[in-house]
Amino acid sequence: MTADLVSPCRGCQMSRTPCRFGADDFVALSETAARVRLACPAAFEGGPRVAHGGWTAAVFDDVLGRFLVHTGVKSVTATLTVDYLLPVPVEQPLEIHLEIAAREGRRNHLTGVLRLQGSDRDLAVARGVWVELRPGHFERHQARMAELGT
Numbered sequence: 001m002t003a004d005l006v007s008p009c010r011g012c013q014m015s016r017t018p019c020r021f022g023a024d025d026f027v028a029l030s031e032t033a034a035r036v037r038l039a040c041p042a043a044f045e046g047g048p049r050v051a052h053g054g055w056t057a058a059v060f061d062d063v064l065g066r067f068l069v070h071t072g073v074k075s076v077t078a079t080l081t082v083d084y085l086l087p088v089p090v091e092q093p094l095e096i097h098l099e100i101a102a103r104e105g106r107r108n109h110l111t112g113v114l115r116l117q118g119s120d121r122d123l124a125v126a127r128g129v130w131v132e133l134r135p136g137h138f139e140r141h142q143a144r145m146a147e148l149g150t
């Protein structure tokens with residue numbers, strides 16, 4: 001696989017907006033590794049000039065899941081753990097390196113590291129499990145919602 005652009009999530013595709021987390025510059029480097037260049041939008045400020053931890057977790061969830069779908073594996077997040085090592089500045093050039101660390105049946109183990117561009121200091125590290133969907137995943141969800149009358 002040559003370096004190629006990873007598509008946005010369904011929500012951003014449907015609304016035809018840039019990635020709301022700021023993760024548009026997203027390229028696959030191989031079948032198991034990718035790189036995202038991004039900045040935390042000011043709207044996700046948690047502390048003074050510091051990213052909200054929810055942005056960090058959300059962007060990891062988004063880019064790790066998007067990359068797996070890019071490789072042809074339709075999947076959802078089963079677990080996601082984030083180690084917050086240093087404050088993440090807003091509106092500064094950041095980079096995420098991610099990889100598919102292992103595949104065991106329907107389970108895919110992914111990792112991601114967030115750094116300032118040009119720095120080798122980790123700001124946050126994510127690890128998680130994405131489970132490949134069984135056919136009918138969303139139909140079963142709709143049926144459960146219908147049972148609840150929603």
Ligand SMILES: CCCCCCCC/C=C\CCCCCCCC(=O)SCCNC(=O)CCNC(=O)[C@H](O)C(C)(C)COP(=O)(O)OP(=O)(O)OC[C@H]1O[C@@H](n2cnc3c(N)ncnc32)[C@H](O)[C@@H]1OP(=O)(O)O
Nearest residue numbers: 009010062065066069074075076077078079105106129131
């Ligand atoms: C939002 C949808 C994305 C859709 C993708 C297609 C569209 C592409 C378009 C554009 C790309 C955009 C991508 C965006 C990225 C965003 C990603 C998200 O935020 S995903 C939303 C949040 N996550 C959920 O909503 C999951 C809710 N949970 C579930 O639905 C189930 O619990 C599920 C599917 C995870 C497992 O249920 P089971 O019934 O299919 O499968 P069982 O038999 O229970 O487990 C299968 C295997 O997974 C392991 N497993 C299940 N849960 C686990 C866990 N918590 N930890 C470790 N392993 C787990 C099991 O041990 C089993 O392993 P063994 O096959 O036996 O080896």
